[in-house]
Amino acid sequence: MEEDTMVQESLVLYGFWRSIASFRVRVALRLKGLSWEERPVNLMQGAQFTPDFDSVNPAHTLPVLQGPGFSHAQSLAILEFLEERWPDPALLPRDPDSRARARRLCLLTVADAHPLITPRVRHHLARNFAATEPQIAEWARHFLAEGARSYEALLAAEPPSPFINGATPGLADICLASHTVACGLFSLALDPWPTLNRLATACMALPAFADAHPFRQPDAPPASG
């Protein structure tokens, strides 16, 4: 790869320690061997709504990855971008059917479970339905358990391999691991879903995943973890 012999272009990631979408991008950057500077945006204090961040992403979401001449948002769009721009090592299989399967597994959390547990939704529940903290946590666990059940149903019958992607992790593994990180944030144990648990454990044993965990981020409060 041409990039390997050049000084890497500088990359900036706007993220937040607790954001599992930021987790996904951090893992992919590490698996691609890229370095980046991370700029924390405190989602829980509403920093995504300040004029400064509005100019970074007027949709007010994290993560945002910036580099020379580009500024991309939405974790799955960024993962696909990293895959196209830095193809080695490959994080998606080659044939269209296997790629569709990998993306389907990504979207189980990116499009089904994760959107339901974001701060804006939790705040909206509190504001509009007077939901208490325990009720909001229960809401999150309900939809995370639904997602976990779907992962298990889709993956349990497959021949065991270290990762969904095969011998090395790929985008589907990254998204699956992010789902289990969210389960951890809401104290949902993975015991009912042994295949999910096994795959997530294999991922989190790798430094690229472990170092991306919310509790390992510099902006995480000291009491985390």
Place this chain on the structure above:
Amino acid sequence: MEEDTMVQESLVLYGFWRSIASFRVRVALRLKGLSWEERPVNLMQGAQFTPDFDSVNPAHTLPVLQGPGFSHAQSLAILEFLEERWPDPALLPRDPDSRARARRLCLLTVADAHPLITPRVRHHLARNFAATEPQIAEWARHFLAEGARSYEALLAAEPPSPFINGATPGLADICLASHTVACGLFSLALDPWPTLNRLATACMALPAFADAHPFRQPDAPPASG
């Protein structure tokens, strides 16, 4: 294309008239010039939870596209699959930055707005927070308006072209149009977002989009539209 000179392989789409994710896949199939048989699964009556459908998609979501040797779910994964398997006409731009932008615009609704207004979420609000029908409709309009605002903020400053994708529509246009179809289902007028409105109107003027609309589906109740 080799496919153009062959008898097209048979495709089956499990969908539902009201499902905007099914809408997205119908449009892409039409833009690719493919024909398919649609099998309705009544999401509002819980048909996605029957044993018959469990064997089609154990994650219990629509749409599912099946063909010889494949069964794919998640609308965005299916759109990407159609693009890879039948590349003409192209529904994504060629360079990684433009593709990342298109996918970001897809995910504004696929990963941000749409997941919040699905039947399972509306049922959960009713069951767990005793939400009334008007409150649930207000919930949907809130998150659809947030999505519409994001589309407007990202697209208003761009030079006007008939479609996001350029002279012809692409995946970002399909997803944007699906967002506005959802707005229509919840009686949210598009006037506050003129760029979104203009792009959606251009899409819905095309038969591929118009024929995919919920109210045009055979399984829609007669009073719809």
